[in-house]
Amino acid sequence: MGIIESFKMAIDSILANKMRSFLTMLGIIIGIAAVIAILAVGNGATSQITGTFSDLGASTISVSTSRDATDSQKITSKDVKALKDGIPQIDHLSPSVSIQAVGVANDKSKATLIMAGTPDLQYTNQTMDKAIVYGRYFNTTEYSESSKVAVISADTARYFFNGRENVVGEKINLRGQKGQISTRIIGVTKSTLEKMVGSFDEEEMMGYLSIPLTTANNLNPDATKITSLTVIAKSKDDINAVSKQIVNILSVRHNTVGDKVYTATNFLQALDQVNNVLGLFINFIAAVAAIALLVGGIGVMNIMLVSVTERTREIGTRKALGATDRNILFQFLTESVILCLIGGLIGLTLGAILAVTVASALDITAQFTLTSIVAVLIFSSAIGISFGVYPARKAAKLDPIEALRYE
Numbered sequence: 001m002g003i004i005e006s007f008k009m010a011i012d013s014i015l016a017n018k019m020r021s022f023l024t025m026l027g028i029i030i031g032i033a034a035v036i037a038i039l040a041v042g043n044g045a046t047s048q049i050t051g052t053f054s055d056l057g058a059s060t061i062s063v064s065t066s067r068d069a070t071d072s073q074k075i076t077s078k079d080v081k082a083l084k085d086g087i088p089q090i091d092h093l094s095p096s097v098s099i100q101a102v103g104v105a106n107d108k109s110k111a112t113l114i115m116a117g118t119p120d121l122q123y124t125n126q127t128m129d130k131a132i133v134y135g136r137y138f139n140t141t142e143y144s145e146s147s148k149v150a151v152i153s154a155d156t157a158r159y160f161f162n163g164r165e166n167v168v169g170e171k172i173n174l175r176g177q178k179g180q181i182s183t184r185i186i187g188v189t190k191s192t193l194e195k196m197v198g199s200f201d202e203e204e205m206m207g208y209l210s211i212p213l214t215t216a217n218n219l220n221p222d223a224t225k226i227t228s229l230t231v232i233a234k235s236k237d238d239i240n241a242v243s244k245q246i247v248n249i250l251s252v253r254h255n256t257v258g259d260k261v262y263t264a265t266n267f268l269q270a271l272d273q274v275n276n277v278l279g280l281f282i283n284f285i286a287a288v289a290a291i292a293l294l295v296g297g298i299g300v301m302n303i304m305l306v307s308v309t310e311r312t313r314e315i316g317t318r319k320a321l322g323a324t325d326r327n328i329l330f331q332f333l334t335e336s337v338i339l340c341l342i343g344g345l346i347g348l349t350l351g352a353i354l355a356v357t358v359a360s361a362l363d364i365t366a367q368f369t370l371t372s373i374v375a376v377l378i379f380s381s382a383i384g385i386s387f388g389v390y391p392a393r394k395a396a397k398l399d400p401i402e403a404l405r406y407e
Contacts, residue, residue: 013307013335014342024303025343027296028383032347032376033354035286035293036368040355042282043367046275059091059236060124061243061266063229063250069261073254075226077213080118082253083231087245089238094120095226098127099219103207104173105160112156112207114174116216119143124230128153128189128208135168135187138212146214150174150183153191156207174209176219183211231264239266293379296343297387304336304391329392336388337381344380348373 014021065074075095084093094117103112115125122130122137128151138149150172152160157167170185191208213226231246233239243264250262318328352368359366 007334007338009331009335011338014339020303021339024299025296025339025346027292027299028340028343028380029296029347029350031292031294031296032344032380033351036348036351036372036376037354037358038282038286039372040352040366040368041359041362041364042278042285043369044355044359044364045362046278046282047367048364059233059239061231061233061239061246061264062096063231063246063262063264065227066261066263069227071225073256073261075229075250077226079250079253080226080229083229083246083249086249087242089234089242090231091234092120092123092232094118094124094230095213096124096228096230097213097216097226099176099216101219102175103156103160103209104175105171106162108160110156110159110207112174112209114176114216114219115208115210116213117210118213121210122151123232125210126230128191128210131190133188133190134166135185137187137210143212143214146212146217148181148183148215148218149186149211151187151189151210152185153189153208155191155205156209157185157188159207172209174211174219178220178222179218181215181218183209183215293383297340297383300336300339300384301387301391303339304332304388305394307335308332308391308394325397332392333385333388336392337384340380340384341377344377347380348376 063075080093080095084090097116099114099116101112101114103110113127115121115127117124119137119139119142122132132151133154135151137151138147141147142149152167152172154165157165160172161167161170165188167185167188171182172185173182174180189210229246231242233242243266246264247262251257251259254261256262352366355366355368
């Protein structure tokens with residue numbers, strides 16, 4: 001008996017019991033649909049998250065000193081200049097110093113986070129958007145002269161100045177733990193936290209300002225000791241080399257070679273960690289969903305055993321007419337595989353529809369990979385073979401004489 005004949009007989013048997021065949025495939029359908037949907041939505045979410053990280057700073061390096069670093073091992077302004085001058089692959093570099101203060105203007109006060117650094121802070125500041133809406137950022141001259149100038153976020157400007165964003169030229173007082181200064185606003189940025197407004201009360205949000213690090217000394221000299229830097233390389237291909245050079249230069253300048261006082265972490269390493277965690281989580285959820293496939297496989301085995309019992313006389317007749325054990329085995333195995341393949345195709349379609357629907361609701365793009373689709377179809381076929389072997393062998397081993405006597 002050929003493959004085509006076995007295929008036709010399997011299809012006829014499935015169509016003869018449509019409802020039973022559908023219920024048998026249901027576990028396979030649910031399992032495949034769940035796995036496909038989870039993988040597609042999970043891959044889409046992973047892609048969006050890592051894409052966002054990449055946009056924020058695929059070429060960004062964070063440099064920090066160890067907690068037990070002495071004052072002499074802290075990073076200095078001369079170190080910042082040496083790094084900028086000595087590593088041509090660096091595009092922007094600035095200390096990352098944050099100071100808690102109270103902003104006061106127009107009889108209003110607000111807890112304010114002040115980001116202090118060099119003029120490159122415009123590009124390295126992860127708290128405020130680098131885009132200037134009005135005015136400009138502070139320059140090298142204002143930095144070297146400790147000018148009392150500030151760049152304010154748009155939402156903070158709206159709070160202090162009665163809803164206005166263009167507040168260039170206005171004054172704002174800053175009260176730190178050990179001093180206070182009056183600054184002139186020279187620029188307004190679009191705050192990265194503006195998109196949170198609507199979920200949070202804008203008046204309860206902190207204010208955000210950036211000022212020259214040299215000016216911040218007037219607020220709290222202790223807080224302005226540099227313990228970390230944010231560096232942006234000209235290309236993400238340079239970040240590993242730049243990271244090593246930064247650590248080497250700082251270690252040599254402070255005579256700490258081999259002491260691991262300085263650490264440079266780049267965003268690509270963070271991205272790898274995020275991808276690994278997300279991948280493990282998605283695979284775990286998919287594995288849980290795949291349990292439905294195991295249940296479906298058991299259902300296939302059960303229905304095939306019933307089918308063998310119901311068709312005992314048919315098996316006896318075919319053996320009496322010359323069918324071999326191999327012919328009978330192949331016939332029932334083909335039927336089992338076709339059941340799982342049809343279930344797999346239906347599950348694949350439903351899973352794709354479910355993935356697109358869920359992804360659309362979450363405002364992400366579902367991502368289907370050829371590998372996952374092929375793997376799912378191969379897996380469903382493997383289930384048909386694995387759970388169909390026992391019933392098929394049982395049918396093949398039936399004694400033809402006993403089978404013909406079966407009522």
